[in-house]
Amino acid sequence: MPGRGLQVACWRGFHCSHTMKYHQRAAATPRRAIMYVPGYDDRKANKAATLTIDSIVLDCEDGVAINKKEEARVNIPKLLARTDFGSKDRFIRVNSRDTGLTEDDVSSILASNNLPDGLLLPKVNSVDDINWFCDLAARNGNLKSLNRPMILGVMVETAIAMLNLKEITSFKSNTFDLQCLIFGADDFLAEIGASKTENAMELMYARQHVILHAKAFGLQAIDMVYNNYKDLIGLQRQAIEGAKMGFTGKQVIHPGQIDIVQESFSPSKEQIEWAKALSIAFEDHQQQGKGAFIFRGQMIDKPLLLQANNILSLINNVNGSHTSS
Ligand SMILES: CC(C)(COP(=O)(O)OP(=O)(O)OC[C@H]1O[C@@H](n2cnc3c(N)ncnc32)[C@H](O)[C@@H]1OP(=O)(O)O)[C@@H](O)C(=O)NCCC(=O)NCCSC(=O)C[C@](C)(O)C(=O)O
Ligand SMILES: [Mg+2]
Structure with a gap:
């Protein structure tokens, strides 16, 4: 792919820091593209089921007009019951705390026997908002029927959330598993x-701030939507940029965006070959007692091995998720 070279982004949090107790939280499930589907729209949901994409988000929030909210929250459990979405992660985005709509979303969606894999919480301002939501869900939801924690994605989209990110990313619970910042x-x-x-450029600081906090706490970092969905060249440029910055995936709004985004967040053949060869060379040099050595004209030491491991982990996860579908 043009412009990618072998400058490898840190694709996942696994090996980037010594804080392994947080990094072990990082999800192995690839979420390179996550696509919004309005929760009331059966045609789009049926289409989404046929597409090759890591994750979908059945939306109750901003993709749904106020007079369609009830239709969306009633329709989503029916969609989950009757539609085979294959190996895709199925998220639901509920309405935010300040709207007064979350209680109805939770009663309808989480009381059902057809629970999603995860929930996206929009416009979270503080960890108090997450705790509030989790209490609501535990009281009104059917979560005891799950034999695993419910996956959570927190949407970072307010200024106060940016300031509170350290506290937000520290959230822990036995019932909910925070895996992504979006x-x-x-x-x-x-x-x-x-x-x-x-x-x-006006978003560079905020994007890096999200990546920094996600990676420090072993979470996936999901980049912004590219709204001009017919501009595939601009989409590719922004997706590759996001991958190089350290995002692990990107939100999409249209099927035409999926392939470009998933490819941008997957290592290229050259990167995989480089990572495999470097791992072997690193091991050989370790045996010879050399921590630093020259490989294909570049100085290599342990951080480069860790970057190579990130590539190999991602490709294993992607292949694993596809073979399980
Ligand atoms: C942009 C729109 C209006 C163009 O809609 P269109 O009907 O003109 O598209 P099309 O090109 O005619 O569609 C072609 C085919 O793809 C299907 N299709 C098209 N889109 C989807 C989809 N999303 N999921 C599944 N299928 C889809 C569509 O149904 C059709 O299938 P068909 O040939 O069988 O009829 C349409 O794509 C759409 O509604 N996308 C979702 C928009 C949305 O959900 N926005 C909210 C999320 S972003 C957000 O909230 C902000 C954020 C993150 O919070 C923050 O930055 O703050
Ligand atoms: Mg939003």
Whole structure:
């Protein structure tokens, strides 16, 4: 792929820091693309079921007009019951705490016998918002029927959430498993009064802030939506940039965006070959007592091995998830 070279992003949190107790939380499930599907829209949901994509989000929030909210929350459990989404992760995005709609979402969606794999919580401002939601879900939901924790994705899209990210990413619970931070660029731009530019330079700090906190706590970091869904060249540029920055995946809104995004967040053949060869060379040099050595003209030491391991872990996870479908 043009422009990718062998400069490898840190694809996952696994090997990037010594804080292994957090890094062990990192999900092995690849979430390179996650696509929003309005929860009331059976045609789009049926289409989504046929597509090759890591995750889908059945939406009750901003992809659903206020007069369609009830239809979406009633329809989603029926969709989950009758639709085979294959190996895709099935998320539901509920409405945020401040809307007063979350209680109805939870009663309808989580009381059902057809639970999703995970939930996305939008417009979270603090860990108190997550705890509030988890209490609500534990009281009203059918979560005891699960033999695993419910996966959580927290959407970071307010200024106060950015300031509270360390506390938010420290969230722990036996019933809920926080696995992803998801950057909601559109809401964030609206809140800080900025305008989106072509190269998104106004969002660089916020994107890095999300990555930093996700990786410090072993979470996946999911990049912003590319709204101009017919511009595939711009999408590819932004997706590759996000992967190089350290994001593990990207939100999408249209089927035409999936392949480009999933490819951008997958190691190329050259990267895989490089990672395998480097691992072997590293082991050989360790045997010879050399911590640093020259490999294909570059100085290699342990951090490069860790980057190579990130590539090999990702490719194993991607292959594993596809063979299990
Ligand atoms: C952009 C739109 C209006 C163009 O809609 P369209 O009907 O003009 O598209 P199309 O090109 O005609 O569609 C082609 C085929 O793809 C299907 N299709 C099209 N989209 C989807 C989809 N998402 N999921 C599944 N299938 C889809 C569509 O049904 C059709 O299938 P068909 O040939 O069988 O009829 C449409 O794609 C759409 O509604 N996308 C979802 C938009 C959405 O959910 N937005 C909210 C999430 S982003 C957000 O909230 C912000 C964030 C993160 O919070 C923050 O940054 O702050
Ligand atoms: Mg949003």
